[in-house]
Amino acid sequence: MTVRVPAKVNLQLAVGPRRADGYHDLVTVFHAVSLFDEVTVSAADRSAVRVSGEGAAEVPRGSANLAARAVTALARALSPRTDRTAVRIEIRKRIPVAAGLAGGSADAAAALLACNELWRAGLTGQELAEVAAQVGSDVPFALAGGTAIGQGRGERLTPALVAGTYHWVLAFAPGSLATPEVYAACDRLRAARSGAGRPPAADDAGGRNGAGGPGAAGRRSNVAGPKQPGSTVPGPPGPALSTALLAALRSGDPAAVGPLLANDLQPAAVSLMPGLRRTLTAGREHGALGAMVSGSGPTCAFLAADARQAGDLAVSLAGAGVCRAVVQASGPAPGATVWSGREH
Numbered sequence: 001m002t003v004r005v006p007a008k009v010n011l012q013l014a015v016g017p018r019r020a021d022g023y024h025d026l027v028t029v030f031h032a033v034s035l036f037d038e039v040t041v042s043a044a045d046r047s048a049v050r051v052s053g054e055g056a057a058e059v060p061r062g063s064a065n066l067a068a069r070a071v072t073a074l075a076r077a078l079s080p081r082t083d084r085t086a087v088r089i090e091i092r093k094r095i096p097v098a099a100g101l102a103g104g105s106a107d108a109a110a111a112l113l114a115c116n117e118l119w120r121a122g123l124t125g126q127e128l129a130e131v132a133a134q135v136g137s138d139v140p141f142a143l144a145g146g147t148a149i150g151q152g153r154g155e156r157l158t159p160a161l162v163a164g165t166y167h168w169v170l171a172f173a174p175g176s177l178a179t180p181e182v183y184a185a186c187d188r189l190r191a192a193r194s195g196a197g198r199p200p201a202a203d204d205a206g207g208r209n210g211a212g213g214p215g216a217a218g219r220r221s222n223v224a225g226p227k228q229p230g231s232t233v234p235g236p237p238g239p240a241l242s243t244a245l246l247a248a249l250r251s252g253d254p255a256a257v258g259p260l261l262a263n264d265l266q267p268a269a270v271s272l273m274p275g276l277r278r279t280l281t282a283g284r285e286h287g288a289l290g291a292m293v294s295g296s297g298p299t300c301a302f303l304a305a306d307a308r309q310a311g312d313l314a315v316s317l318a319g320a321g322v323c324r325a326v327v328q329a330s331g332p333a334p335g336a337t338v339w340s341g342r343e344h
C-alpha cells in the first residue's frame, strides 16, 4: 500500500509564549506544496524501516522513526481489533530532512493512512487525525493537505478558503535545524529583547515581508475563522491570525499574498544559520513577491507571480550560490493520498 504525501510551508507562523508542557501555542496558516514523499507499507514478520532519496542517511531507521512511531500509535489505537501489526515501511524521500517542511510529519501521516488501508481498519479521517496529533503537531495537516489554519500546537485545523494556485521556489540549505532548538532560540531572542526593552530590528521583525512591523503582517485577529478583511477582534495577548492574509488568499492574487507572509521563527532560524539572510535577500532581489524561512527552517520559500517567474527565479537562485539546491512547487497540494503512481 503506497501513499503520497506533501511538504508544507507556513504562510503565517505566529508563536506564543512557551507553555508549561514545553510546546508553544501557535496560530499558523499551513499550505501544502507539490513536493512529495512516498511511503509504502507491507505486512512483514518483523517491523523494519527502509529510507531512500533526499537526506536518507539522516533519517532514523528504528523506533525513533516518525513513520514507525505512527504505525505503533495506530496499532495501539486499534488494539485489540488488530493483532498482526508488524510492517515493513519503505520511505522514498524528496522532502529534505529537518528542513522546516514537515517531511518527518508527512511520512508519519502517510504511514497512518497506508496502514489504515492495509489493515482495513476503517478509521475515519477524524479518527486518523486524532492518532496523528499524538504523533506530532504537524501530522494532522499532512493528512489533510490544502491550506488550513492551525491552532493549539498546530494540530487543531480549520480549512482555509484559497483561490487559484501559488507558485513557489524552495531553496534547500546546506544543513539542517532541529525544531526544538529553533523554538528555544526564539524564546531566548524574545527574552533578551524584552530585557533590553527594545522592539525587534527591521529585518528580524517576525520574519515579515515588505516594510516590517505589525502593519505589514496585516491586522491580526485572536479568533480563527472567516471575517471581514483586516478586522480585529480584541482578545487576550497571544498569537493572532492575520485576517489580511486570509483575505489575500481568497482573492487568489500572489502579489497581495507575498507581502503578508510572516514567520515568528524566522529571526531564530537566521540567528542559528546567518547565511539564510543572504538567501532571502537574493530571492527578493530576483523578484520574489514574498520571501521567508519555511517553518523552523532552514529551507527558504519564495513566492512567484506565476509558473514562468518561478522558473526564472529558480534558475537565478541556483546560479547565485546561496543554497544547496532549488526546487519549484505549487500549492495548495492535496494531503496524504493512496497512490497508484499515476496522476488521476
Ligand code: C5P
Residues within 6 Å of the ligand: 022, 023, 024, 025, 026, 135, 136, 137, 138, 152, 153, 154, 179, 180, 181, 183
Ligand atoms: O510536535 P512535534 O514533535 O513535531 O514538535 C517538535 C518540537 O518542536 C517539540 O518538542 C517542541 O520543542 C517544538 N514545538 C513547540 N511548539 C509547537 C510545536 C513544536 O515548541 N507548537
